[in-house]
Amino acid sequence: GAGVSQSPRYKVAKRGQDVALRCDPISGHVSLFWYQQALGQGPEFLTYFQNEAQLDKSGLPSDRFFAERPEGSVSTLKIQRTQQEDSAVYLCASSLDVLNTEAFFGQGTRLTVV
Amino acid sequence: GESVGLHLPTLSVQEGDNSIINCAYSNSASDYFIWYKQESGKGPQFIIDIRSNMDKRQGQRVTVLLNKTVKHLSLQIAATQPGDSAVYFCAENGDNFNKFYFGSGTKLNVKP
Numbered sequence: 248g249a250g251v252s253q254s255p256r257y258k259v260a261k262r263g264q265d266v267a268l269r270c271d272p273i274s275g276h277v278s279l280f281w282y283q284q285a286l287g288q289g290p291e292f293l294t295y296f297q298n299e300a301q302l303d304k305s306g307l308p309s310d311r312f313f314a315e316r317p318e319g320s321v322s323t324l325k326i327q328r329t330q331q332e333d334s335a336v337y338l339c340a341s342s343l344d345v346l347n348t349e350a351f352f353g354q355g356t357r358l359t360v361v
Numbered sequence: 362g363e364s365v366g367l368h369l370p371t372l373s374v375q376e377g378d379n380s381i382i383n384c385a386y387s388n389s390a391s392d393y394f395i396w397y398k399q400e401s402g403k404g405p406q407f408i409i410d411i412r413s414n415m416d417k418r419q420g421q422r423v424t425v426l427l428n429k430t431v432k433h434l435s436l437q438i439a440a441t442q443p444g445d446s447a448v449y450f451c452a453e454n455g456d457n458f459n460k461f462y463f464g465s466g467t468k469l470n471v472k473p
Contacts, residue, residue: 295459
């Protein structure tokens with residue numbers, strides 16, 4: 248596609264519910280990032296994939312967060328047993344090569360946990 | 362984590378004036394920096410980048426300056442337009458290319 252696509256755009260979840268957020272990176276992009284952005288703050292790194300390999304997951308806040316990219320293209324960020332503090336915008340970005348220059352972001356998924 | 366901060370959280374300029382947005386970073390090992398623009402309800406949009414072996418890079422109406430001595434980055438926007446109104450973030454790569462550290466952002470308001 249022309250850009251990074253994320254779905255859904257908005258998600259409302261009841262506390263304790265599991266959610267899955269999808270990211271379609273730009274075709275051919277090797278690198279994929281997930282970021283979390285709280286209201287009024289800059290994005291915070293969650294995890295990084297190079298093709299299907301998850302090379303860095305140091306930013307995942309707890310073991311309730313899980314990300315995968317099984318075929319090296321589409322990625323899913325799963326949050327189990329959501330809590331109110333998980334409410335944020337989840338951003339996905341992709342970059343053409345492993346040097347990760349010019350990372351392009353999707354529009355994000357706004358998750359609200361009620 | 363890394364510390365990337367901005368001196369001015371909000372900047373108001375008149376349409377047609379030049380804008381300067383500043384950013385300080387803390388990791389002297391950072392060798393790649395990006396400026397992003399984020400409009401309300403949208404993801405960050407890449408504006409311009411610079412590597413540490415440069416001190417200046419120009420794009421269309423934008424210039425990024427890097428001062429490694431004082432670990433300072435700035436974004437200059439020439440002839441600011443209403444469409445430039447957004448939040449601007451600087452990001453640094455720290456000591457690897459696998460993640461970027463973002464500042465908290467500067468909101469630019471362009472008055473017509």
